[in-house]
Amino acid sequence: MGLGQEIVSLEKQLIVQTYRRAGFVVERGEGVYLYDSDGRRYLDFVAGIAVNALGYGDPELLEAIDKQARRLIHVSNLYHTEPHVRLAQMLVQNSFADRVFFCNSGAEATEAAIKFARKWGRAGGQDRYEVVCFTGAFHGRTMGALALTPREHYQAPFRPLIGGVRVAQYNDLRSAEQAIGESTCAVIVEPVQGEGGVHLASAEFMAGLRELCTERNVLLICDEVQCGLGRTGRLWAHQLYGVEPDIMTLAKPLGGGLPMAAVLVREEVACCVEPGDHGSTFGANPVAAAAAQVVFRRVAQDAFLARVRDVGSYLGRKLHELAERKREVRQVRGVGLIWGIELTKEAAPVVEQGYAEGVIMAVAGPNVLRLVPPLIIEPEHVDQVVQALERILA
Numbered sequence: 001m002g003l004g005q006e007i008v009s010l011e012k013q014l015i016v017q018t019y020r021r022a023g024f025v026v027e028r029g030e031g032v033y034l035y036d037s038d039g040r041r042y043l044d045f046v047a048g049i050a051v052n053a054l055g056y057g058d059p060e061l062l063e064a065i066d067k068q069a070r071r072l073i074h075v076s077n078l079y080h081t082e083p084h085v086r087l088a089q090m091l092v093q094n095s096f097a098d099r100v101f102f103c104n105s106g107a108e109a110t111e112a113a114i115k116f117a118r119k120w121g122r123a124g125g126q127d128r129y130e131v132v133c134f135t136g137a138f139h140g141r142t143m144g145a146l147a148l149t150p151r152e153h154y155q156a157p158f159r160p161l162i163g164g165v166r167v168a169q170y171n172d173l174r175s176a177e178q179a180i181g182e183s184t185c186a187v188i189v190e191p192v193q194g195e196g197g198v199h200l201a202s203a204e205f206m207a208g209l210r211e212l213c214t215e216r217n218v219l220l221i222c223d224e225v226q227c228g229l230g231r232t233g234r235l236w237a238h239q240l241y242g243v244e245p246d247i248m249t250l251a252k253p254l255g256g257g258l259p260m261a262a263v264l265v266r267e268e269v270a271c272c273v274e275p276g277d278h279g280s281t282f283g284a285n286p287v288a289a290a291a292a293q294v295v296f297r298r299v300a301q302d303a304f305l306a307r308v309r310d311v312g313s314y315l316g317r318k319l320h321e322l323a324e325r326k327r328e329v330r331q332v333r334g335v336g337l338i339w340g341i342e343l344t345k346e347a348a349p350v351v352e353q354g355y356a357e358g359v360i361m362a363v364a365g366p367n368v369l370r371l372v373p374p375l376i377i378e379p380e381h382v383d384q385v386v387q388a389l390e391r392i393l394a
């Protein structure tokens with residue numbers, strides 16, 4: 001039995017089967033390519049699901065991780081360390097936020113955001129605790145985040161869910177208005193829904209939502225776990241809409257592949273949170289924070305973001321052209337380097353055929369193909385993926 005077969009069969013035997021993994025073993029990555037245990041090369045248009053913004057083996061990232069790991073890998077949040085404070089400086093200087101809370105994953109960032117919003121909602125003798133979320137949303141799989149992820153498929157087996165959640169229609173301002181009540185403390189929205197099938201919020205919706213939240217004195221939380229930090233060609237996805245949230249969650253690309261997430265908040269929210277209200281053993285990890293400094297410094301550069309916009313619009317153009325030629329493509333949606341290709345058929349077999357073509361793609365729902373490549377891809381990589389799709393959808 002080869003190494004690949006052995007690992008695949010041991011995985012089936014030993015690992016809780018929460019994932020449907022591809023049938024090969026990924027051994028290493030280089031640039032925008034992954035290599036499996038048989039030495040096969042794949043062009044990676046998933047990037048760890050919107051994580052590996054700088055691709056694989058970035059020398060500056062590796063050096064920062066190596067340097068920090070040799071110095072200090074972990075110490076409790078009972079003590080001060082420098083890397084997360086430097087990272088917070090960067091995030092605060094380049095956003096609406098005044099303070100940052102660090103944790104390790106998108107779901108954890110959602111949980112922290114809910115807790116901070118509830119703490120704010122209960123300040124000064126008020127009793128506001130409800131959170132409004134939207135159809136098609138995905139905010140994570142922990143019980144709090146799951147309650148804000150209103151799809152039967154995710155929620156049904158795990159009821160009862162936590163209470164205090166109302167669901168409104170995405171891109172429907174009237175529905176949001178109706179969902180906000182006396183007890184609402186926050187509205188949580190993805191400016192671009194990723195898992196839900198790559199749907200962009202409309203400009204009117206985001207502007208209206210901001211206005212509505214301000215009017216009704218409710219916090220606006222932007223979940224930018226997937227769409228934030230350069231993915232849309234803007235540093236923050238909410239900048240596409242010219243609005244600012246009161247809380248923003250970040251995760252996937254932040255740590256350069258190491259577990260790292262952040263909740264960015266305005267001072268009026270931060271000042272409601274006291275020592276003991278929340279915490280995380282691994283949050284603010286020095287190595288992850290050192291890696292995140294490199295990712296942030298690189299991605300936040302105007303020239304880097306301009307390249308994401310350029311190569312992103314090239315990808316968009318090529319996908320729209322493909323849609324004109326292929327009847328199996330119902331719609332193409334996206335911005336920057338997050339694209340969804342809605343098919344008239346199931347997307348999973350197309351992903352499978354992609355592997356045979358040496359291309360890695362993902363799904364976002366049953367009939368949507370999702371492309372979220374490293375942010376460093378070149379037009380030639382776009383051509384390779386589109387040519388592969390051309391063959392697969394023949």
Ligand SMILES: Cc1ncc(COP(=O)(O)O)c(C=O)c1O
Nearest residue numbers: 105106107138139140194225226
């Ligand atoms: C918008 C959004 N929020 C939250 C999450 C949850 O992140 P994690 O898987 O790191 O818990 C995801 C994951 O896909 C996401 O796309």
